[in-house]
Amino acid sequence: MLGVKPDNGDTSYLPGQYASLGIGYWEKRIDNADDPEAEKRWDKLIRRSYSISSRIFDDYGYLTDENGLDELEFYIVLVPPTSDNIPALTPRLALKKTGDRIYLGPKVAGRYTLNDVQNPKAEIVFFSTGTGEAPHNGMIIDLLRKGHTGPIISAVTVRQNADLGYADKHRELEERYPNYHYVPMPTREEGVPKRYLQDLLRDNDFSEKLGVTLSPETSHVFLCGNPAMIGSPEAIDGKQVFPETVGVVELLVNEGFTLDRRNAPGNIHFEEYW
Ligand SMILES: Cc1cc2nc3c(=O)[nH]c(=O)nc-3n(C[C@H](O)[C@H](O)[C@H](O)COP(=O)(O)OP(=O)(O)OC[C@H]3O[C@@H](n4cnc5c(N)ncnc54)[C@H](O)[C@@H]3O)c2cc1C
Incomplete structure (x- = not known):
């Protein structure tokens, strides 16, 4: 910090x-x-x-x-x-x-903001890798300060728990706000099975573990950090072509979510760090 x-x-x-x-x-x-x-x-x-x-x-x-x-x-x-x-x-x-x-x-x-979140009951999901948590910290606080009542979930992958710079603060937020859930996912911590953010969607973790159902009608998903996790498509000959390694965007698009673009608002928002 x-x-x-x-x-x-x-x-x-x-x-x-x-x-x-x-x-x-x-x-x-x-x-x-x-x-x-x-x-x-x-x-x-x-x-x-x-x-x-x-x-x-x-x-x-x-x-x-x-x-x-x-x-x-x-x-x-x-x-x-x-x-x-x-x-x-x-x-x-x-x-x-x-x-x-x-x-x-x-x-x-930057236009990676909460501008499109107008419904205080919406499900808001933040996915990040490492320091990709940075923008989400302020966004989460902003939602909570405004009295957002819908579920807010922040999931982050890091190598080890020691790499989670704000973990104690997120735990404190969870104590104070029952609609807030923090999901740290260390990938190189002994005894913890290695899982990627994509697995949370593939395995229905949100509905099964947190009781939160995501839907393209009401939810917004924010993705920040490693471009491989995000997996944004490239436009080739007018078609959206996704990267070989399946990222979160592809999984969400398959569920009916749409990318937020400058002239076409959507419910998948992302910020690539490189
Ligand atoms: C809009 C935007 C916001 C950003 N915000 C942050 C932020 O809040 N915190 C932050 O740490 N970085 C952030 N970055 C990345 C940052 O701009 C630099 O690229 C990074 O700090 C590396 O700079 P460097 O000159 O040391 O290395 P460079 O020579 O520029 O090396 C770039 C390489 O470093 C690696 N890399 C870059 N960023 C990261 C990262 N965050 N974690 C792991 N590997 C990385 C990648 O392999 C990348 O190819 C952001 C990038 C963008 C475009």
Whole structure:
């Protein structure tokens, strides 16, 4: 978790939106990876998009009022170098300490928001991988603050339980709001069978374990993080072609859900992190 105080004090955003953070190529990195860009671009800024997260509770234990805060919260994972990619920003960000300055873009952006959720009784599902939970934290709080009475479910896959940055807060939310359910799914935790978010839909977990029936008429599903989990289709010769590995979008489309597009509102909303 990282708090960034904008110089101009403007922390307004719609839950779900993202901002841009930047760090110079000239800055030190935490790993010893040999960054091929660093020499060529040493005086340039590395910029990446980051969803705005939420600390969920304020100092008194109430749900946060994001508009009253003087900083934006981010939830960012350190990306390790691999044989085909030397990450640029996160290994430099990892060395930042309280009080250091970093670049924050002047505008927040994104249409991955709750704009289309108009029915307070609707079933709202959030699926994320890892730090894909970030935008959902603020969206969940927004729904709860507005008195949403329909079921709200947030399911997230991580490698291990220790990777769940906000788990205790989600458990506290579950205690306070009977319509809220948190479903963490570690894939590399001893004794826990490996399951993917797609399996929750295939195995009817929602109706059988949570008693919640999803339907294209009333439900909205929000997907954020790894593009393979999302599995958004490509338009080829006017047809929607889904990726080989079946993602959540394909399973939902088969059930009658539709993708939310700029000029055609739908009930599947997604934000891909790469
Ligand atoms: C709209 C949007 C919002 C985003 N919000 C977040 C956020 O809230 N938190 C966050 O951690 N990242 C977020 N990202 C990803 C972020 O922009 C960077 O891509 C990421 O931090 C890696 O940057 P880098 O320069 O260190 O690595 P890069 O050199 O840019 O490496 C990119 C590679 O890193 C891996 N990667 C990128 N993001 C992640 C991730 N979150 N988890 C695991 N592997 C990853 C992928 O393999 C990707 O191909 C978001 C991306 C977009 C487009």
